[in-house]
Amino acid sequence: MSKSETPKLDELEKGRWPSFVKEIKRAGKRNAGARDLLGQLELSYQDKIPHWKHGGVVGVKGYGGGVIGRYSDSPDRFPNVAAFHTIRVNMPSGWFYTTESLRKICDIWEKHGSGLTNFHGSTGDIILLGARTESIQPCFDELVDEAGFDLGGSSSVLRTPSACVGPARCEYACVDSLDICNDFTQTFQNYIHRPHWAYKFKIKISGCPNDCVASIARADLAVIGTWRDALRIDQAGVRAYVDRGMDIEKEIVRQCPTEALEWDAKGGTLSLKAEECVKCMHCINRMPKALRPGKDKAATILIGGKGPMVRGARLGWVLIPFMKMEPPYTEIKALLENIWDWWDEHAHTRERVAELIERLGLRAFLKAVGLPAIPEMVLEPRSNAFIYF
Amino acid sequence: MAKKTDIGPPDFRKMLPPVIKSNYGTWKYHEILKPGLLKHVGESGDVLYTVRAGSPRLLDVDTVRDICAIADKYCDGYLRFTSRYNIEFLLTDERKIEPLIKDVQELGFPVGGTGTCLTNITHTQGWIHCHTPATDGSGVVKAIMDELYDYFVTPKLPAKIRISLACCGNMCGPIYCSDIALVGIHTKPPTRIDDKNFSKWCEVPTTLASCPTGAIKRNPETNSVRIQEEKCMYCGNCYTVCPALPIADAEHDGVAIFVGGKVSNSRTRPRLSKLAVPWLPNNPPRWPEVVGAVKNILEVYAEHARKGERVGDWIERVTWPTFFKLTGIPFTDQHIDDFTNAILTYRTTTQIKS
Numbered sequence: 001m002s003k004s005e006t007p008k009l010d011e012l013e014k015g016r017w018p019s020f021v022k023e024i025k026r027a028g029k030r031n032a033g034a035r036d037l038l039g040q041l042e043l044s045y046q047d048k049i050p051h052w053k054h055g056g057v058v059g060v061k062g063y064g065g066g067v068i069g070r071y072s073d074s075p076d077r078f079p080n081v082a083a084f085h086t087i088r089v090n091m092p093s094g095w096f097y098t099t100e101s102l103r104k105i106c107d108i109w110e111k112h113g114s115g116l117t118n119f120h121g122s123t124g125d126i127i128l129l130g131a132r133t134e135s136i137q138p139c140f141d142e143l144v145d146e147a148g149f150d151l152g153g154s155s156s157v158l159r160t161p162s163a164c165v166g167p168a169r170c171e172y173a174c175v176d177s178l179d180i181c182n183d184f185t186q187t188f189q190n191y192i193h194r195p196h197w198a199y200k201f202k203i204k205i206s207g208c209p210n211d212c213v214a215s216i217a218r219a220d221l222a223v224i225g226t227w228r229d230a231l232r233i234d235q236a237g238v239r240a241y242v243d244r245g246m247d248i249e250k251e252i253v254r255q256c257p258t259e260a261l262e263w264d265a266k267g268g269t270l271s272l273k274a275e276e277c278v279k280c281m282h283c284i285n286r287m288p289k290a291l292r293p294g295k296d297k298a299a300t301i302l303i304g305g306k307g308p309m310v311r312g313a314r315l316g317w318v319l320i321p322f323m324k325m326e327p328p329y330t331e332i333k334a335l336l337e338n339i340w341d342w343w344d345e346h347a348h349t350r351e352r353v354a355e356l357i358e359r360l361g362l363r364a365f366l367k368a369v370g371l372p373a374i375p376e377m378v379l380e381p382r383s384n385a386f387i388y389f
Numbered sequence: 390m391a392k393k394t395d396i397g398p399p400d401f402r403k404m405l406p407p408v409i410k411s412n413y414g415t416w417k418y419h420e421i422l423k424p425g426l427l428k429h430v431g432e433s434g435d436v437l438y439t440v441r442a443g444s445p446r447l448l449d450v451d452t453v454r455d456i457c458a459i460a461d462k463y464c465d466g467y468l469r470f471t472s473r474y475n476i477e478f479l480l481t482d483e484r485k486i487e488p489l490i491k492d493v494q495e496l497g498f499p500v501g502g503t504g505t506c507l508t509n510i511t512h513t514q515g516w517i518h519c520h521t522p523a524t525d526g527s528g529v530v531k532a533i534m535d536e537l538y539d540y541f542v543t544p545k546l547p548a549k550i551r552i553s554l555a556c557c558g559n560m561c562g563p564i565y566c567s568d569i570a571l572v573g574i575h576t577k578p579p580t581r582i583d584d585k586n587f588s589k590w591c592e593v594p595t596t597l598a599s600c601p602t603g604a605i606k607r608n609p610e611t612n613s614v615r616i617q618e619e620k621c622m623y624c625g626n627c628y629t630v631c632p633a634l635p636i637a638d639a640e641h642d643g644v645a646i647f648v649g650g651k652v653s654n655s656r657t658r659p660r661l662s663k664l665a666v667p668w669l670p671n672n673p674p675r676w677p678e679v680v681g682a683v684k685n686i687l688e689v690y691a692e693h694a695r696k697g698e699r700v701g702d703w704i705e706r707v708t709w710p711t712f713f714k715l716t717g718i719p720f721t722d723q724h725i726d727d728f729t730n731a732i733l734t735y736r737t738t739t740q741i742k743s
Contacts, residue, residue: 008673016499017443017499018445018499037517048640048642049642050520050521052518070520092398092399092403092404093401095472096468096469099458099460103457116447117453119453119470119476122563130518141390144396149399164472165469165471167413169409169429171419178401251696251697307559307565308558309560309624310624315661349595349598
């Protein structure tokens with residue numbers, strides 16, 4: 001019996017969690033690129049460094065993004081991954097699929113590439129991992145013409161917007177996150193496919209303040225559903241939780257960040273001081289069969305969420321506490337264009353909008369995009385007297 | 390060439406099963422019947438069941454076809470994925486749930502990841518497909534999830550927990566708001582400058598501007614740049630813009646662990662994760678030091694946190710010195726911030742536990 005050429009990776013075929021090594025080997029039965037990928041990865045496992053070079057410029061006709069060039073630094077040993085590019089395919093909002101649509105993607109990808117995929121990449125796209133340079137255009141053509149899919153964003157573009165499951169399967173959804181995501185994606189195709197800016201811009205839409213797509217952390221512009229009337233209480237439902245052993249005083253009432261809830265144990269009634277509620281979702285999360293968001297629903301809009309490069313990670317800052325979100329979303333789209341104009345005008349290379357706001361000040365930003373300063377934008381007012389007048 | 394361009398993704402409405410179409414926006418409540426099994430009930434009285442299964446994210450097309458075959462057999466050909474790579478099978482016939490779960494498990498995919506179960510670890514490409522990583526993605530995650538498997542299939546944590554991994558500071562998979570965040574880090578400056586190729590591959594102004602600490606200077610002698618080593622904190626941003634500044638280092642690259650971040654607004658504000666462990670070695674294929682450290686943090690948290698308390702909420706309540714005492718993680722001067730928000734993190738109160 002011949003000795004395995006990938007002893008370190010073979011170890012990761014063991015264990016109870018599903019194995020990515022098994023997936024690469026499965027693709028390797030058909031595809032030489034997948035076999036060389038495994039070989040090169042084993043080399044990385046031995047010498048503990050990556051073996052990919054900086055991506056070169058590759059793409060499809062008419063687009064400036066959507067494909068990420070990837071070349072091996074050891075093409076002599078692994079010729080089938082000498083060029084092994086990534087294609088980002090824009091997913092449907094909410095990552096819903098019919099098996100028919102997935103099979104079409106699989107058939108096209110098996111024909112033109114390694115057969116390896118990610119469901120999904122970090123921004124939300126379907127990732128097709130490992131295409132030769134000459135395969136990219138025909139693969140794209142078939143994805144568009146036969147499967148009805150298009151490329152997502154890469155480089156200094158509007159990255160593929162993404163959304164939580166929203167009203168499709170969540171009673172918490174205060175805005176139609178899926179429709180907003182689909183509408184923005186279709187409206188801004190040009191910004192997604194052709195680099196316009198100094199760096200990337202991300203939009204994410206969450207249906208409620210639980211923020212299941214991490215928009216506050218990840219999106220330059222975050223849309224997070226909320227409400228402004230009283231949350232809805234089904235008293236019988238509340239009593240059912242108490243009857244099943246919930247310590248409502250300890251787990252719900254005392255956990256409310258603004259002391260907006262009161263529990264009358266004798267009467268079996270939970271009451272809410274609606275004007276005190278900050279719509280944090282805690283009580284609703286704990287009692288989904290008894291509590292629901294109110295009916296006057298809209299979104300909070302935040303600006304500036306981003307990762308650590310270059311000046312540190314930032315959470316999004318509130319711009320608009322409560323904006324109604326009805327198609328065709330004219331108001332928010334106009335705001336986006338204003339933001340992009342200002343950012344495009346002033347940003348240095350690789351400067352996200354949050355970093356530009358830090359450099360030039362939130363006051364300058366607000367003036368440029370035409371928004372009034374309101375107390376909801378800050379955690380607290382300034383504590384120094386060095387004020388520009 | 391494609392007949393049309395800029396068609397965008399297919400409309401999600403074409404991908405929704407009939408029960409979702411008819412109850413869209415009118416769901417009333419949900420409950421978790423058991424790990425990996427959700428029940429949603431609409432105002433109409435309609436019921437939708439969701440079976441959630443963990444996946445390794447990297448899937449061969451034949452495995453995708455296997456998943457499709459299950460969705461065809463039980464779910465009329467509809468399925469979805471979560472933002473954390475879990476596969477969700479959507480069905481209405483209660484009798485089909487158990488046979489579906491059996492088929493999913495036979496495919497090798499665990500059913501779970503809901504509520505107070507541990508869910509899937511989001512991660513980046515790592516050595517599989519990236520040029521900047523300081524550690525691998527899939528391998529570290531596989532090693533951790535093998536060890537923490539029981540937490541995925543059993544709801545035994547105080548609250549929901551999000552573990553994430555980014556294989557370098559670029560964080561193309563953002564991790565900085567996770568309960569437990571792992572990030573590949575470099576610990577040596579990029580001093581092996583490829584002077585010969587610098588002018589071919591890189592631009593001086595872009596390279597200088599890429600450095601957050603101003604550690605890169607022009608070097609007229611070599612017609613390239615030099616690194617002021619004492620200023621460099623090894624973020625690797627320069628390598629991203631200039632391939633002539635390689636920074637990967639087999640012995641000194643490793644993994645840092647941050648804790649206590651979250652994105653949800655529930656109870657407390659969303660917050661960034663904070664440093665717990667500055668560096669652990671890359672030790673493939675199973676990264677035992679990293680796996681051990683994650684397990685330790687998770688188990689100390691599970692033992693001490695109150696019901697409903699996220700990792701960051703727990704630490705906030707017991708305070709950071711107690712976190713370091715309980716976990717046995719040594720506090721070092723590396724834990725003290727010296728980057729852009731440093732002074733906001735120094736203690737300005739005498740309220741200290743003894």
